[in-house]
Amino acid sequence: xxxxxxxxxxxxxxxxxxxxxxxxxxxxxxxxxxxxxxxxxxxxxxxxxxxxxxxxxxxxxxxxxxxxxxxxxxxxxxxxxxxxxxxxxxxxxxxxxxxxxxxxxxxxxxxxxxxxxxxxxxxxxxxxxxxxxxxxxxxxxxxxxxxxxxxxxxxxxxxxxxxxx
Amino acid sequence: xxxxxxxxxxxxxxxxxxxxxxxxxxxxxxxxxxxxxxxxxxxxxxxxxxxxxxxxxxxxxxxxxxxxxxxxxxxxxxxxxxxxxxxxxxxxxxxxxxxxxxxxxxxxxxxxxxxxxxxxxxxxxxxxxxxxxxxxxxxxxxxxxxxxxxxxxxxxxxxxxxxxxxxxxxxxxxxxxxxxxxxxxxxxxxxxxxxxxxxxxxxxxxxxxxxx
Numbered sequence: 001x002x003x004x005x006x007x008x009x010x011x012x013x014x015x016x017x018x019x020x021x022x023x024x025x026x027x028x029x030x031x032x033x034x035x036x037x038x039x040x041x042x043x044x045x046x047x048x049x050x051x052x053x054x055x056x057x058x059x060x061x062x063x064x065x066x067x068x069x070x071x072x073x074x075x076x077x078x079x080x081x082x083x084x085x086x087x088x089x090x091x092x093x094x095x096x097x098x099x100x101x102x103x104x105x106x107x108x109x110x111x112x113x114x115x116x117x118x119x120x121x122x123x124x125x126x127x128x129x130x131x132x133x134x135x136x137x138x139x140x141x142x143x144x145x146x147x148x149x150x151x152x153x154x155x156x157x158x159x160x161x162x163x164x165x
Numbered sequence: 166x167x168x169x170x171x172x173x174x175x176x177x178x179x180x181x182x183x184x185x186x187x188x189x190x191x192x193x194x195x196x197x198x199x200x201x202x203x204x205x206x207x208x209x210x211x212x213x214x215x216x217x218x219x220x221x222x223x224x225x226x227x228x229x230x231x232x233x234x235x236x237x238x239x240x241x242x243x244x245x246x247x248x249x250x251x252x253x254x255x256x257x258x259x260x261x262x263x264x265x266x267x268x269x270x271x272x273x274x275x276x277x278x279x280x281x282x283x284x285x286x287x288x289x290x291x292x293x294x295x296x297x298x299x300x301x302x303x304x305x306x307x308x309x310x311x312x313x314x315x316x317x318x319x320x321x322x323x324x325x326x327x328x329x330x331x332x333x334x335x336x337x338x339x340x341x342x343x344x345x346x347x348x349x350x351x352x353x354x355x356x357x358x359x360x361x362x363x364x365x366x367x368x369x370x371x372x373x374x375x376x377x
Contacts, residue, residue, distance in 0.1 A: 045367040056213030063201045066230045
């Protein structure tokens with residue numbers, strides 16, 4: 001056995017126990033190379049240590065948990081692949097309801113405004129029909145000034161009338 | 166002869182996995198269940214030694230299988246199923262490590278970083294200490310587990326995949342995205358680091374007997 005074959009056997013021992021033939025061949029090589037003996041023993045011990053490492057803890061129901069998780073994933077996929085109209089129908093219905101309410105509200109507001117305008121016009125027309133002729137307002141300014149004129153008592157006014165007569 | 170027989174068994178097993186995966190592709194739940202049953206422990210072993218929290222590792226392992234199921238339609242028989250699933254597992258582990266690096270509050274210990282740098286966690290040199298043979302195996306396993314977890318990510322993954330006899334060196338290289346020689350070099354360096362750190366335990370002789 002040469003150096004290369006020895007290296008290959010060591011590499012093989014990393015992955016699996018050596019066969020009896022391989023083991024015998026290796027021991028023969030080590031007998032001629034005692035300097036490699038200690039390293040081989042370390043390699044062997046490490047390989048055994050790694051091989052004997054305990055399995056990681058795993059739930060007994062791991063498989064069923066995975067299958068349940070896959071079911072959940074599939075449901076999510078189904079939800080995202082529903083027909084377009086089924087996916088958007090509820091949203092469209094909501095938007096339509098909001099639009100109808102908005103339209104009705106605006107119409108009611110406009111109708112109310114028109115009624116108010118109509119009432120105002122009617123009141124104006126009524127007032128316009130009852131207003132007297134313009135001549136009636138000939139003494140308007142004089143009468144209007146009376147409001148700001150000083151207030152006189154009845155006795156004073158009678159006295160003024162007597163004096164003027 | 167041994168290797169040839171093993172090789173044949175492995176090839177047969179791979180064909181069976183591919184056949185199962187093709188059935189999964191057609192929506193066969195039983196085939197998927199069979200694959201989960203077969204690979205749950207190897208996948209969990211790999212993830213647990215990267216994210217050493219059983220609950221989180223199990224969650225991530227579940228994600229690996231969900232990913233397998235969701236990606237079944239993309240599976241090509243040209244790729245071995247084991248290569249494919251371990252690649253998915255490694256990528257999810259790396260994503261989780263990246264996520265934790267961005268959020269240090271949740272981060273792993275410093276030893277589990279990406280790349281091929283030197284191990285961040287160093288162990289005390291205990292070469293003068295000779296543990297008695299009576300030391301329980303549990304403690305020895307703890308030491309080797311800790312030493313493996315402290316390895317750089319690539320070295321650790323290469324070493325752990327190397328334990329899986331059905332995964333060849335070529336497949337490990339494919340999973341890690343590096344050459345065959347680089348893969349062997351990663352495993353060699355990982356083992357050298359472990360040998361240095363575990364020297365007193367290795368020399369105690371406790372692990373020399375494969376039956377122990």
